[in-house]
Amino acid sequence: MNIIIFLGLLILGYLAGSSAEKKHYRSLERREQVTMDLPVMTTSMLPRGTEVEESILVTGSAVISIDYFKRILSGLINIVGGKVISYESLVDRARREAILRLKDQAKECDYIINLRIETSAIGNSANNKNSVGSVEVLAFGTAVRVNKNAVQL
Amino acid sequence: MQFNYKAPDTSVNVSSVSPLKRGIQLIASLSIAVLVVYTLLGLLINVLAPYLPASLETRMGKAILAEWTVEEDDATVESYQEILEKLIGQEEASVYEIRIIDMDQVNAFAIPGGFIVFSTAFVEAFEDEETVAFALGHELGHFMNRDHIKAYGRSMVLYTITGLISGEESASSTLFLDVLSKAEMKFSQSDELKADAYGAGLLYEAYGSYNGGLEFFDYLRDDYSHGQLASYFDSHPHPEKRVKELKKLKN
Numbered sequence: 001m002n003i004i005i006f007l008g009l010l011i012l013g014y015l016a017g018s019s020a021e022k023k024h025y026r027s028l029e030r031r032e033q034v035t036m037d038l039p040v041m042t043t044s045m046l047p048r049g050t051e052v053e054e055s056i057l058v059t060g061s062a063v064i065s066i067d068y069f070k071r072i073l074s075g076l077i078n079i080v081g082g083k084v085i086s087y088e089s090l091v092d093r094a095r096r097e098a099i100l101r102l103k104d105q106a107k108e109c110d111y112i113i114n115l116r117i118e119t120s121a122i123g124n125s126a127n128n129k130n131s132v133g134s135v136e137v138l139a140f141g142t143a144v145r146v147n148k149n150a151v152q153l
Numbered sequence: 154m155q156f157n158y159k160a161p162d163t164s165v166n167v168s169s170v171s172p173l174k175r176g177i178q179l180i181a182s183l184s185i186a187v188l189v190v191y192t193l194l195g196l197l198i199n200v201l202a203p204y205l206p207a208s209l210e211t212r213m214g215k216a217i218l219a220e221w222t223v224e225e226d227d228a229t230v231e232s233y234q235e236i237l238e239k240l241i242g243q244e245e246a247s248v249y250e251i252r253i254i255d256m257d258q259v260n261a262f263a264i265p266g267g268f269i270v271f272s273t274a275f276v277e278a279f280e281d282e283e284t285v286a287f288a289l290g291h292e293l294g295h296f297m298n299r300d301h302i303k304a305y306g307r308s309m310v311l312y313t314i315t316g317l318i319s320g321e322e323s324a325s326s327t328l329f330l331d332v333l334s335k336a337e338m339k340f341s342q343s344d345e346l347k348a349d350a351y352g353a354g355l356l357y358e359a360y361g362s363y364n365g366g367l368e369f370f371d372y373l374r375d376d377y378s379h380g381q382l383a384s385y386f387d388s389h390p391h392p393e394k395r396v397k398e399l400k401k402l403k404n
Contacts, residue, residue: 014173018172036159069172069173069176070172072176073172073175073176073179076176076179076180076183077175077179079183080179080183083168083170085167085168085170085172085175086172088166088167088168089167091166092166092167
């Protein structure tokens, strides 16, 4: 009986998880195209002579959970070692989603500078070093609006 | 400073390997590895079992017996001992000790140290001497084949391997425990058939018929709630199969 529940969860996890992932990736790509004209940079300095009209702290946070199939897959990879491919897309999606949410907050601005990204594991498994359940990515930076007439970047 | 507008490169951070393919590969290779180790250790125990010192065996048996409530039913023990003597002679029968334990399930088993254990439900269910003789003969068969030691040894290996895997990730160990316990059941089913044959042989020598065995299985068949398919993975073969094997002997 246990094995039936286990396999059922595994199949459900795989089907639901990969469908959600595909959908999310399509949404990410579309939104990235739309917001491409708002530059996000890690630099903390603006070029000399830039006249900043407004600067605000912007944050974008995304929490994404791993599906049951990928959780089991990561357990198996933990035994033999190697690239934990099941977490790669999880972290990638969370990071890109967080940056997009960050950009959503800075619609009126010209740049986002000083971008920083933090990652943490949350949920039931947060205290368990052997497994990751949900991952939170927090992106934060400074959105600036400049006087475009004063400087040419 | 010129900022280049560019969509993020998505191919770098996520591997192109399909998780499903990788998962199937891993499950298949790990299952094979675990089965190979389990079978090798199981075979090693089969080789080592005959060399286990008798004193250690008795200690093991007493430790196992301590987990149940042993009933003080001297009359039954004495009558079973007499049947045992009929089967293998007084001298050889003195090596074995019969115990009755408090249990609702009809059951009998051989445990290390020469203990043949019957449940109270068994004593109530079977009054016929030949049926009891067959059950005794079956358990003697386990002693002859050293199954009692092998089975305990194999379950120790089983739990050690599962323990090692569950240390890493408990959910994936469910899968391996299932693969291994099915392997264990196959081991155990072939042991049961051999013990049946041994018991039937003793029964025939002492009573001149196989009726005790057939009656025993008749009872089990009535009591059996599983279908043929479910019993495939049980520790004992389906009663029908056991009757067939017994009839083969009879002919």
